[in-house]
Amino acid sequence: MTILLADRTATFLDLDAREKRAAGEFASSDASRHYAPELRLEPIHLDLHLTIDLYARRVDVELVHRLRCNDEGADTIVLNGLELRDLRVEGDGVRSSYDDVTLTLAFDRPFAKGEEREVRLRYHVIEPKSGLLFRSPTKADPNAPRFVASDHETERARHWLCTVDLPAVRPTLRIRLTTDASLTALANGRLVGEHVEGATKTTEWALDQRCPSYLTCFAVGDFVRWEGGEVDGVPVACFAPKNLYDEAHLERAFRHTADMLRWIPKRLGVPYPYPKYFQFAVPDIGGAMENISLVSWDDRFLLDAALETEERQLLDVINLHEMAHTWFGDLVVCRDYAHAWLKEGWATYMETVWLEAERSRELADFDLWADARAYMKESDERYARPIVTRRFDSSWDMYDHHLYPGAAWRIHMLRKLLGEGPFWSAVTTYLQRHAGGLVETDDFRRCLEEASGRSLAAFFDRWLHTAGYPKLEGRFRYDARRNEGTFELSQRCSTGKKDAPLFELELDLAWWIDGTRHVKTARFDRERLVVVVPMAKEPERVRVDPDLKVLHDLKLDVGEARLRNQLEHDDVWGRILAARALLEDGKRASVDEVAAAFRREKVWGVRTVFAEALADAKSEPALEALLALAKDHDEPQSLAALMRALSTFRDPRVIETLERRLEAGLPPRAAEAAWEGLGQQREAAPFAHLVTAADRTSFGAFAQGGALRALAHTRHEDALATLIERAAPGRLPIKARPHAVQAVGVLLRHAKDAARERAIEALRDLLRDESPKVRDAAAVALTIGRAREAREDLERHRARLTPQERVRFDRRLRALDRGENGNETEKRVEELEKQLRKLTERLEKAEAKLNGSAS
Numbered sequence: 001m002t003i004l005l006a007d008r009t010a011t012f013l014d015l016d017a018r019e020k021r022a023a024g025e026f027a028s029s030d031a032s033r034h035y036a037p038e039l040r041l042e043p044i045h046l047d048l049h050l051t052i053d054l055y056a057r058r059v060d061v062e063l064v065h066r067l068r069c070n071d072e073g074a075d076t077i078v079l080n081g082l083e084l085r086d087l088r089v090e091g092d093g094v095r096s097s098y099d100d101v102t103l104t105l106a107f108d109r110p111f112a113k114g115e116e117r118e119v120r121l122r123y124h125v126i127e128p129k130s131g132l133l134f135r136s137p138t139k140a141d142p143n144a145p146r147f148v149a150s151d152h153e154t155e156r157a158r159h160w161l162c163t164v165d166l167p168a169v170r171p172t173l174r175i176r177l178t179t180d181a182s183l184t185a186l187a188n189g190r191l192v193g194e195h196v197e198g199a200t201k202t203t204e205w206a207l208d209q210r211c212p213s214y215l216t217c218f219a220v221g222d223f224v225r226w227e228g229g230e231v232d233g234v235p236v237a238c239f240a241p242k243n244l245y246d247e248a249h250l251e252r253a254f255r256h257t258a259d260m261l262r263w264i265p266k267r268l269g270v271p272y273p274y275p276k277y278f279q280f281a282v283p284d285i286g287g288a289m290e291n292i293s294l295v296s297w298d299d300r301f302l303l304d305a306a307l308e309t310e311e312r313q314l315l316d317v318i319n320l321h322e323m324a325h326t327w328f329g330d331l332v333v334c335r336d337y338a339h340a341w342l343k344e345g346w347a348t349y350m351e352t353v354w355l356e357a358e359r360s361r362e363l364a365d366f367d368l369w370a371d372a373r374a375y376m377k378e379s380d381e382r383y384a385r386p387i388v389t390r391r392f393d394s395s396w397d398m399y400d401h402h403l404y405p406g407a408a409w410r411i412h413m414l415r416k417l418l419g420e421g422p423f424w425s426a427v428t429t430y431l432q433r434h435a436g437g438l439v440e441t442d443d444f445r446r447c448l449e450e451a452s453g454r455s456l457a458a459f460f461d462r463w464l465h466t467a468g469y470p471k472l473e474g475r476f477r478y479d480a481r482r483n484e485g486t487f488e489l490s491q492r493c494s495t496g497k498k499d500a501p502l503f504e505l506e507l508d509l510a511w512w513i514d515g516t517r518h519v520k521t522a523r524f525d526r527e528r529l530v531v532v533v534p535m536a537k538e539p540e541r542v543r544v545d546p547d548l549k550v551l552h553d554l555k556l557d558v559g560e561a562r563l564r565n566q567l568e569h570d571d572v573w574g575r576i577l578a579a580r581a582l583l584e585d586g587k588r589a590s591v592d593e594v595a596a597a598f599r600r601e602k603v604w605g606v607r608t609v610f611a612e613a614l615a616d617a618k619s620e621p622a623l624e625a626l627l628a629l630a631k632d633h634d635e636p637q638s639l640a641a642l643m644r645a646l647s648t649f650r651d652p653r654v655i656e657t658l659e660r661r662l663e664a665g666l667p668p669r670a671a672e673a674a675w676e677g678l679g680q681q682r683e684a685a686p687f688a689h690l691v692t693a694a695d696r697t698s699f700g701a702f703a704q705g706g707a708l709r710a711l712a713h714t715r716h717e718d719a720l721a722t723l724i725e726r727a728a729p730g731r732l733p734i735k736a737r738p739h740a741v742q743a744v745g746v747l748l749r750h751a752k753d754a755a756r757e758r759a760i761e762a763l764r765d766l767l768r769d770e771s772p773k774v775r776d777a778a779a780v781a782l783t784i785g786r787a788r789e790a791r792e793d794l795e796r797h798r799a800r801l802t803p804q805e806r807v808r809f810d811r812r813l814r815a816l817d818r819g820e821n822g823n824e825t826e827k828r829v830e831e832l833e834k835q836l837r838k839l840t841e842r843l844e845k846a847e848a849k850l851n852g853s854a855s
């Protein structure tokens, strides 16, 4: 799946991703190790009949499990199913017990190996906590679309679907949906038929390939349909709520789907395995999800013409990502979540491969840069974990920047290590051999080893099973007397742990003389590396790993002249590294050079890094440069980053520039950034202007969201009342309200006395809101606003969350309980514990001595 992560799209939903884990550990000390379930009795086919009442938000479920015995004598199976109502079990000689969490089926007569039996379950659910999203018009949201859709990753199918809710269990499916005849009813697989009877109809779908519960999907709604063509007999179509969107929105978002469906099978050497490629977009999916042959999307990704100018590439790579899961995750399923990198790392890496093949090498290189930074940031600032690990509090926790970009980079390194031929033939073998089956990390390793003759256990041990990445530091010097260049490098593991093993790197050291590239590959497996190379004359440019073969962080002092030269060359990472290094001094000359580089830069992503680096320089020349760039820069994809960079400065000239740009018209994400930037000008912000913008509805509510958050940033005395009014139901469109709630939370941090009380009161009320997004935003706002007064309300909110959401929410509650100086308190407790341990040890020794002398 794709989760809305901070580096991709700065939306309200990322709040959670930014929350640091206080202990700096991925898993809590009592987290257990997770393993695949036993399959002594295995569900091999599911026959589902769902009768859906959209308005009552009720689904009546009739579910037949066909079980097959894999182990002679087995007689029991445990299914997951949360809060299923009126559950009845029918089957030959089957006894059942149900405790609202698991259903145990015990058979009077043990199974013979290979024997199959059926068990029929009947129950109903009414708007379950999760797993199903219901929407229909209500008093608070009269324009709500009409639909119900499933949404499962990682362990949320069990909220309505009673099965073994873990990926190792993969039955084939038959899904019958009985519902209002006017609605469209979609599910995994091929359409078997549709049968109308008066005002209701039953639509039947069948999937003959095996499908885990997290990829089982259906959607019923009043949908508009866009036909996206056909690829080798596979129809492509997309759906969205009819009252909110039209075909043009779908066409804009998904227009490259058929092209991608042609490209991926060619790249992988394995045909598309399913009968259709359908996608639907509805509110509140919270990302995009690769359900077999029925991909679901949050409607936040649908595009109008203006948003398309900024997010064309974002849409394409996510589309590609979800489709790539067809092969990595759907056709070849990870046996358990420890190996989830085999799907998320691969889907993320396929984005890069597609950019390189179908767009440009430079866009792919920038994608690798963004992936590396996202992974390193999480690893440095939150926690460092092995990519493959069995210890986690919730499988949902695994879906982080280690799993996506961190794993993608490891796959990229393997590709560079093996070379194109062996690597891709290994990938084809891996997919063919395991098609329809389950995989673990070693299955992939074996295919790579077979295709290349290499031994990769050491690579997998260091890069997949051990935490951290190499941080390199060093310098290059040229000795004109001896005509020698010297590379000096040191390496350490990013985790900083003393016992962390070093990395065995094959590192390319490159230099250019009169435009000609020279490379020496050095084996770097110790702490320090010194390489002396004869050079006919002083090189104009020097680079470490110019072909992006090895994941690493690098600080290399090459001298200013060479940096300036690097800034002008056809080398994406080289330009980025040079700009960042040059701006470290914040001097006017360096600023001018980076500003000039921004203007001539062709890769939009590189421009965003230049803008950030200028903001980080925090000098007057940097501000002047950003003002000049922001005046007339008009490439939409890098515009928002430029507005954000400029907004890090508080200055009347910034206000003037942002206002002028807003007045002339900005695309939505850039407008969002500009409004927020105006708010960040505090008391100088144009408050009345912001209020007007906060009431102006817009597609996707991006600009409006920016204006709402801006009101909070101003800390103006009227901001709180203005925001509370807009957070309440009825005033703003449903998409904008969570932004208002979030803004109240931002203010809460700074509010005192009566204002603080008022904000907490309002947020407490919003915990009971009809919209789950508003409720979640209110809960987050109360925790980040450190409202311990609302502890009980937050407990009640917690009770409404799913088990996997609770793990994250509990971290927030613990942070709230620790209070503002949580880290310090924790450190102090740790110290005291250490002292106590020492004292206890001494006491025990003393006692032992005493006992010894007494006997």
Ligand SMILES: [Zn+2]
Pocket (backbone or CB within 6 Å): 001, 002, 321, 322, 325, 343, 344, 347
């Ligand atoms: Zn994914």
